[in-house]
Amino acid sequence: MTSATAPVTPGRPSRPSVRQRAAAARTSRTLVRRRIVNNVMVGLLTLSAVIATLPLLFILYHLAKSGASSLSVAFFTEDPKSVGESGGGMANAIVGTLIVVSVACAIGLPIGVGAGLYVAEQKHTKLATVVRFLADVLNGLPSIVMGIFAWQFLVRPVGHFSAAAGGVALAAMLVPMVTRTTEEMVALVPQSLREAALALGYSRARTGLVIVLRTAMGGIVTGALVAVARIAGETAPLLFTALGNQFRSFSLTKPIAALPLQIFQYAVSPYEDWHSLAWAGALVLIGLVLTISLVARVATRSHGDGSGD
Numbered sequence: 612m613t614s615a616t617a618p619v620t621p622g623r624p625s626r627p628s629v630r631q632r633a634a635a636a637r638t639s640r641t642l643v644r645r646r647i648v649n650n651v652m653v654g655l656l657t658l659s660a661v662i663a664t665l666p667l668l669f670i671l672y673h674l675a676k677s678g679a680s681s682l683s684v685a686f687f688t689e690d691p692k693s694v695g696e697s698g699g700g701m702a703n704a705i706v707g708t709l710i711v712v713s714v715a716c717a718i719g720l721p722i723g724v725g726a727g728l729y730v731a732e733q734k735h736t737k738l739a740t741v742v743r744f745l746a747d748v749l750n751g752l753p754s755i756v757m758g759i760f761a762w763q764f765l766v767r768p769v770g771h772f773s774a775a776a777g778g779v780a781l782a783a784m785l786v787p788m789v790t791r792t793t794e795e796m797v798a799l800v801p802q803s804l805r806e807a808a809l810a811l812g813y814s815r816a817r818t819g820l821v822i823v824l825r826t827a828m829g830g831i832v833t834g835a836l837v838a839v840a841r842i843a844g845e846t847a848p849l850l851f852t853a854l855g856n857q858f859r860s861f862s863l864t865k866p867i868a869a870l871p872l873q874i875f876q877y878a879v880s881p882y883e884d885w886h887s888l889a890w891a892g893a894l895v896l897i898g899l900v901l902t903i904s905l906v907a908r909v910a911t912r913s914h915g916d917g918s919g920d
Contacts, residue, residue: 674897678890686891690859691873697884701892703859704873707774708899710861711853711869712843714778719785720835724824726786727793727831732819734798743794749787755847757784762851774860774867777853781842788841792834796827833907840903844896846871870896 627635685700692699726746730739761780766772800823808818824831849855854866855876870892877889 671897674890674894678887678892678894681887681891682894686888686895691857691888694882699888701868701870701873701888701895703856703868704870704892705895706859706861707853707856707868707872708843708870708896710774710863710867711777711781711849712839714775714863715781715785715842716839718779719782720789722782723786723789723835723838724793724831727790728797728819728824730790731794731797732815732823734794742790746787746790749783750791753847754784754845758848758851761848766852772852772854772866773864774853775863777849777867777869778863780848780852781845784842784845784848785838788838789831789835792838793827793831796830796834797823799830800826829910833910836903836907836910840900840907843903844871844900846875850875870899 683700685698686702687700687705688702689698689700690703691701726742730742730746733739734743757780761776761783765776765779804822804826805818808822809815813822849869849872853869853872855872856866856868858868860867874889874892874896877885877892880886
């Protein structure tokens, strides 16, 4: 019986058919098109990343150019001089910023962490839903509105400005940010850890405080540091509460200076020396914010490394 298959000459490869050549051509064109689209999209994303970082780089460059010349030992150790006298520094504002932010942290961090832990562990209750909604509203509230309310309820009744009022105003901004961060970090804790603790006889309260909170502590610390960096540069709430002080003060019941306030006052003044100090103060303030942000990044990386062991 004769076979219908064409004989194949030994030693010579078979030639691809027309259909195979067409399919190969289409595959080649598809790969070329995909490479072109991929390169274009990678280029656009790279350009977007560069454009996103340009404002920060420009700000850092301009601050370094305008304020670095005014940085000295006296800037960090001396109080401002009187009008017409050269020299002086912003030691009063640096001390005031540390005091006000410390008061805000002492009040806002425990409340924010506790509220976030409750909202995450009791997320199906009506109170948790209300707290979550109000935290989102407060996060979007302009800081000047917070400053006006702080003045109405903290300054006007006692009749004078104070560092404590400024710290409470900043704490009111800190609480919703820490609350939402804590909730998100606690929600990432595996449910199996809770079940294991409850199976061993732990109460729900002890499980939340000892097991869940400790497991999520790295992320909570990171979020808290970011929130502290955010409130450290706020000016509007302090204008209505702390007011400012040309002298170094450690009292919580008296007006106190702060870097954002001092920068604002010097920037709008008609004196060139004060303008230079304002640029230097802005450079120190953004350096403080960047330092806190870097600490937050290191804490995040350390927490990530530790969780993977």
